[in-house]
Amino acid sequence: xxxxxxxxxxxxxxxxxxxxxxxxxxxxxxxxxxxxxxxxxxxxxxxxxxxxxxxxxxxxxxxxxxxxxxxxxxxxxxxxxxxxxxxxxxxxxxxxxxxxxxxxxxxxxxxxxxxxxxxxxxxxxxxxxxxxxxxxxxxxxxxxxxxxxxxxxxxxxxxxxxxxxxxxxxxxxxxxxxxxxxxxxxxxxxxxxxxxxxxxxxxxxxxxxxxxxxxxxxxxxxxxxxxxxxxxxxxxxxxxxxxxxxxxxxxxxxxxxxxxxxxxxxxxxxxxxxxxxxxxxxxxxxxxxxxxxxxxxxxxxxxxxxxxxxxxxxxxxxxxxxxxxxxxxxxxxxxxxxxxxxxxxxxxxxxxxxxxxxxxxxxxxxxxxxxxxxxxxxxxxxxxxxxxxxxxxxxxxxxxxxxxxxxxxxxx
Amino acid sequence: xxxxxxxxxxxxxxxxxxxxxxxxxxxxxxxxxxxxxxxxxxxxxxxxxxxxxxxxxxxxxxxxxxxxxxxxxxxxxxxxxxxxxxxxxxxxxxxxxxxxxxxxxxxxxxxxxxxxxxxxxxxxxxxxxxxxxxxxxxxxxxxxxxxxxxxxxxxxxxxxxxxxxxxxxxxxxxxxxxxxxxxxxxxxxxxxxxxxxxxxxxxxxxxxxxxxxxxxxxxxxxxxxxxxxxxxxxxxxxxxxxxxxxxxxxxxxxxxxxxxxxxxxxxxxxxxxxxxxxxxxxxxxxxxxxxxxxxxxxxxxxxxxxxxxxxxxxxxxxxxxxxxxxxxxxxxxxxxxxxxxxxxxxxxxxxxxxxxxxxxxxxxxxxxxxxxxxxxxxxxxxxxxxxxxxxxxxxxx
Numbered sequence: 001x002x003x004x005x006x007x008x009x010x011x012x013x014x015x016x017x018x019x020x021x022x023x024x025x026x027x028x029x030x031x032x033x034x035x036x037x038x039x040x041x042x043x044x045x046x047x048x049x050x051x052x053x054x055x056x057x058x059x060x061x062x063x064x065x066x067x068x069x070x071x072x073x074x075x076x077x078x079x080x081x082x083x084x085x086x087x088x089x090x091x092x093x094x095x096x097x098x099x100x101x102x103x104x105x106x107x108x109x110x111x112x113x114x115x116x117x118x119x120x121x122x123x124x125x126x127x128x129x130x131x132x133x134x135x136x137x138x139x140x141x142x143x144x145x146x147x148x149x150x151x152x153x154x155x156x157x158x159x160x161x162x163x164x165x166x167x168x169x170x171x172x173x174x175x176x177x178x179x180x181x182x183x184x185x186x187x188x189x190x191x192x193x194x195x196x197x198x199x200x201x202x203x204x205x206x207x208x209x210x211x212x213x214x215x216x217x218x219x220x221x222x223x224x225x226x227x228x229x230x231x232x233x234x235x236x237x238x239x240x241x242x243x244x245x246x247x248x249x250x251x252x253x254x255x256x257x258x259x260x261x262x263x264x265x266x267x268x269x270x271x272x273x274x275x276x277x278x279x280x281x282x283x284x285x286x287x288x289x290x291x292x293x294x295x296x297x298x299x300x301x302x303x304x305x306x307x308x309x310x311x312x313x314x315x316x317x318x319x320x321x322x323x324x325x326x327x328x329x330x331x332x333x334x335x336x337x338x339x340x341x342x343x344x345x346x347x348x349x350x351x352x353x354x355x356x357x358x359x360x361x362x363x364x365x366x367x368x369x370x371x372x373x374x375x376x377x378x379x380x381x382x383x384x385x386x387x388x389x390x391x392x393x394x395x396x397x398x399x400x401x402x403x404x405x406x407x408x409x410x411x412x
Numbered sequence: 413x414x415x416x417x418x419x420x421x422x423x424x425x426x427x428x429x430x431x432x433x434x435x436x437x438x439x440x441x442x443x444x445x446x447x448x449x450x451x452x453x454x455x456x457x458x459x460x461x462x463x464x465x466x467x468x469x470x471x472x473x474x475x476x477x478x479x480x481x482x483x484x485x486x487x488x489x490x491x492x493x494x495x496x497x498x499x500x501x502x503x504x505x506x507x508x509x510x511x512x513x514x515x516x517x518x519x520x521x522x523x524x525x526x527x528x529x530x531x532x533x534x535x536x537x538x539x540x541x542x543x544x545x546x547x548x549x550x551x552x553x554x555x556x557x558x559x560x561x562x563x564x565x566x567x568x569x570x571x572x573x574x575x576x577x578x579x580x581x582x583x584x585x586x587x588x589x590x591x592x593x594x595x596x597x598x599x600x601x602x603x604x605x606x607x608x609x610x611x612x613x614x615x616x617x618x619x620x621x622x623x624x625x626x627x628x629x630x631x632x633x634x635x636x637x638x639x640x641x642x643x644x645x646x647x648x649x650x651x652x653x654x655x656x657x658x659x660x661x662x663x664x665x666x667x668x669x670x671x672x673x674x675x676x677x678x679x680x681x682x683x684x685x686x687x688x689x690x691x692x693x694x695x696x697x698x699x700x701x702x703x704x705x706x707x708x709x710x711x712x713x714x715x716x717x718x719x720x721x722x723x724x725x726x727x728x729x730x731x732x733x734x735x736x737x738x739x740x741x742x743x744x745x746x747x748x749x750x751x752x753x754x755x756x757x758x759x760x761x762x763x764x765x766x767x768x769x770x771x772x773x774x775x776x777x778x779x780x781x782x783x784x785x786x787x788x789x790x791x792x793x794x795x796x797x798x799x800x801x802x803x804x805x806x807x808x809x
Contacts, residue, residue, distance in 0.1 A: 022702045108651030177658030301703035
């Protein structure tokens with residue numbers, strides 16, 4: 001039966017080529033845009049080089065001090081001391097990665113200016129993140145303790161600073177007016193990775209800003225790695241207990257909060273949430289609403305076209321009804337035809353989005369951003385395809401099933 | 413004629429419902445896009461208010477351990493003299509971090525005798541700031557060496573926007589204002605008015621601002637030096653400059669950027685999302701236009717009998733096609749009336765604190781745009797209708 005429907009669907013599509021073109025154009029470009037958008041969101045949210053253990057990590061990116069009576073507040077990144085001494089005292093986590101937020105400085109080589117984004121890290125940082133070392137290895141705990149001026153650099157920085165040469169291990173690199181010895185070269189990290197992007201990694205002990213400061217605020221972020229996904233709730237509970245005991249240290253403020261969230265919640269809490277609400281639900285609702293509104297216009301357009309086409313086939317429908325076909329059979333057939341149409345449109349849309357992603361990667365708008373269509377994105381788009389087909393087919397099908405047989409056979 | 417058209421359309425209102433909703437949603441989408449475009453364009457047309465070319469910024473932190481303001485003053489004055497001694501450096505100014513294109517804002521509330529104004533940008537700058545950025549003085553005079561005015565108040569300069577908000581057309585020179593909570597001791601006196609500066613890039617307008625001279629106790633918070641350099645300042649000079657500053661402040665992280673580049677980044681961040689939005693909206697509208705075209709074309713083929721009859725009685729091809737076009741425009745008008753009802757809420761409610769004129773322009777542009785689309789879409793079907801031969805049309809049945 002389905003094979004027949006398929007044949008009829010193709011025949012109908014071939015009959016009115018212009019309408020088919022309009023429908024396929026609308027569906028394929030809409031799906032292409034949705035798929036590229038999903039690829040972007042997937043890139044930002046999912047685990048990506050070098051942050052590969054996201055499902056069992058909690059991220060700490062800001063601390064907020066508040067004066068509940070007067071209403072003023074201060075919010076900033078954390079100091080090394082807070083992370084190391086308070087978060088470091090927890091028993092449940094396997095590791096705690098501490099790193100400063102990447103900051104820009106300059107270096108001048110052969111009268112050429114290079115902007116260097118540098119980051120100070122502790123030793124556990126290299127165990128939590130999974131960097132790909134093209135040369136050498138990270139600095140050891142001993143090197144950090146001795147405040148040795150050693151550095152790990154990115155591929156891009158190596159090319160910009162040393163040019164296209166062989167190994168640069170052991171060579172000197174000067175940045176921020178300080179000389180460092182290169183002991184490792186890693187593959188490039190995309191700028192979208194908040195907690196891991198930099199092109200120069202240094203031990204925190206060589207930081208010019210004293211890391212020994214006992215302030216609560218500073219310039220560092222932390223990543224708590226649990227032993228397994230199941231351990232996360234236990235780690236969160238111990239964490240919350242510890243936070244309650246952190247002394248504020250100044251009379252100016254009377255309330256403190258510092259959240260340790262999964263990656264997405266950590267992103268959304270800053271812009272859309274607050275102390276009590278991660279803001280994830282809000283962001284998902286906003287994106288969902290935007291996607292829905294975006295899909296609304298092509299859907300209505302498609303519905304309109306479908307109704308037009310049904311009216312065209314009114315004599316065929318009238319004949320079949322006169323011969324005894326039930327309304328539900330006709331509705332079923334029509335919806336299948338519509339889904340076939342949207343699937344063809346979906347395949348074209350898929351090809352278009354592969355092309356679009358290739359162009360976006362090649363244009364290098366955001367450096368080192370490599371979008372890709374993985375199975376998850378494909379799965380989502382397939383679901384959207386079916387959903388689209390159903391949505392735009394139901395109303396016209398219902399209209400068609402109500403066609404009066406006599407007037408359908410008589411009219412022209 | 414129009415009553416007749418209205419009747420025809422009203423009879424088929426159910427059929428035309430989808431058509432109407434398509435036009436309505438397209439109008440809302442176009443309205444949003446045009447609101448952005450008009451807003452950015454209006455801001456773009458305003459003058460920059462200062463010159464950013466050949467101006468560099470040195471950012472530093474954590475430079476001196478001492479908290480003594482005398483030591484700090486000596487140190488920073490010394491550094492300023494060394495910078496000015498370099499042949500490629502023309503002007504040097506210290507300031508707080510809220511310089512142009514820096515995405516750093518510091519606002520405060522100010523009071524006059526009877527009114528209060530909030531979210532006024534508070535700029536703490538050197539007296540050479542005006543020369544570095546070539547700011548335009550409109551009234552009175554700029555900050556000078558004097559720490560207090562003749563009346564014993566702290567001198568401030570306000571920008572044009574703030575002056576019009578606070579004093580309207582009257583001259584503000586000599587008037588007093590107070591800073592946040594403080595009163596008598598911290599009375600400030602307006603000594604001049606400068607032109608608005610677009611701190612957030614080409615596409616955002618200026619905001620209320622007030623300029624005060626940095627005093628010696630402020631040196632602790634200063635982390636930005638702005639320099640106007642000569643035309644021959646190149647990368648070699650920049651590297652020399654970097655070394656000199658870094659060797660003077662050994663414990664600081666130093667970064668040198670050019671204001672021209674910062675402006676480009678800021679503009680790009682604003683414009684790229686708008687371009688993406690326009691591409692997506694363009695695609696949506698193209699989709700709708702194609703759909704409309706198809707639907708109209710189909711409805712003509714259904715009305716062949718009616719059209720053939722009219723032509724047989726003597727209607728000219730032109731009147732047939734114009735009736736068709738008018739019908740579509742009429743339908744579009746119905747949808748646009750509903751759309752305008754929603755759109756007009758934006759200027760009435762002053763959504764996002766944007767000027768009403770932006771929304772009104774956007775409404776007018778969107779209405780014209782929709783009419784244009786509908787007109788173009790019904791042009792070809794209209795011509796098709798006019799080409800129907802009455803004999804052939806009446807013969808089929």
